[in-house]
Amino acid sequence: MPQGESHLLLNNLRKHFGGQEVLKGISLAIPAGQFVAIVGHSGCGKSTLLRLLAGLEHSSAGSVRAYGEPLATQQQQSRLMFQDDRLLPWKTVLENVGLGLQGDWQEQARAVLTEVGLAHRADAWPSQLSGGQRQRVALARALIHRPRLLLLDEPLGALDALTRLDMQKLIERLWLQHQFTVVLVTHDVAEAVQLADRVIVLEQGRVGLDLPILLGRPREASCTAAATLEQRILQQILAQQAPEPVIRPSHSGVRWAL
Numbered sequence: 168m169p170q171g172e173s174h175l176l177l178n179n180l181r182k183h184f185g186g187q188e189v190l191k192g193i194s195l196a197i198p199a200g201q202f203v204a205i206v207g208h209s210g211c212g213k214s215t216l217l218r219l220l221a222g223l224e225h226s227s228a229g230s231v232r233a234y235g236e237p238l239a240t241q242q243q244q245s246r247l248m249f250q251d252d253r254l255l256p257w258k259t260v261l262e263n264v265g266l267g268l269q270g271d272w273q274e275q276a277r278a279v280l281t282e283v284g285l286a287h288r289a290d291a292w293p294s295q296l297s298g299g300q301r302q303r304v305a306l307a308r309a310l311i312h313r314p315r316l317l318l319l320d321e322p323l324g325a326l327d328a329l330t331r332l333d334m335q336k337l338i339e340r341l342w343l344q345h346q347f348t349v350v351l352v353t354h355d356v357a358e359a360v361q362l363a364d365r366v367i368v369l370e371q372g373r374v375g376l377d378l379p380i381l382l383g384r385p386r387e388a389s390c391t392a393a394a395t396l397e398q399r400i401l402q403q404i405l406a407q408q409a410p411e412p413v414i415r416p417s418h419s420g421v422r423w424a425l
């Protein structure tokens with residue numbers, strides 16, 4: 168896949184919540200069209216980083232530029248997909264895909280449903296679909312906007328293993344076809360190596376490893392080169408202690424863990 172121009176430039180990005188510094192100076196250049204996976208211990212700051220890229224959080228310091236412009240001016244070109252599909256149960260599949268669109272959106276919505284293999288369920292209700300199908304609808308709802316940046320926050324985490332493999336193939340196919348930039352947060356190191364051009368290990372808010380995945384496509388999950396890369400990433404993660412949960416006193420006097 169051709170990659171050249173920088174899409175995202177993160178410069179010394181920091182984020183704290185109260186006294187807790189969650190991102191401690193992240194600097195990255197992400198070329199247009201690159202597929203980046205972010206892995207790391209629970210609580211190391213992966214979702215916070217993604218939420219900053221989606222414009223759902225503001226950084227405490229540092230900057231993110233998209234195509235040379237402040238990220239905030241480019242936000243309409245990105246879409247975020249979560250582990251839960253966030254479909255509206257009182258709207259049909261087609262209406263969910265066209266949510267918020269004006270004018271003659273139905274044809275476009277049917278076209279993206281075809282791309283995700285669900286054109287035949289356009290008139291179904293979300294409750295009539297399987298978990299994998301609902302995630303396909305969520306993907307179609309993102310794709311209808313033709314995003315240049317697709318942000319994926321563990322979107323396959325709740326799916327069974329076979330559905331997950333199907334979804335991985337679908338995401339890879341659509342990415343190759345449309346050439347958007349992807350930032351995927353995942354707990355699954357094999358999934359990261361299977362899909363990404365580059366895997367970043369976050370360690371307590373810092374980049375601990377930035378590893379290019381120089382494997383051809385389509386990829387064989389069981390090939391030795393992939394297994395070696397997975398091993399390298401796992402070693403890096405396991406060498407780090409998981410972040411200590413932050414215990415804060417609540418107003419009621421009960422202590423709770425973040």
Ligand SMILES: Nc1ncnc2c1ncn2[C@@H]1O[C@H](COP(=O)(O)OP(=O)(O)OP(=O)(O)O)[C@@H](O)[C@H]1O
Binds near residue numbers: 189207
């Ligand atoms: N809105 C918030 N207010 C206060 N603290 C927050 C907020 N969002 C995240 N945090 C804290 O920031 C830290 C990093 O959270 P984040 O969700 O980014 O981690 P993560 O690596 O995505 O974890 P996981 O893999 O478990 O989803 C955690 O300690 C979390 O409690």
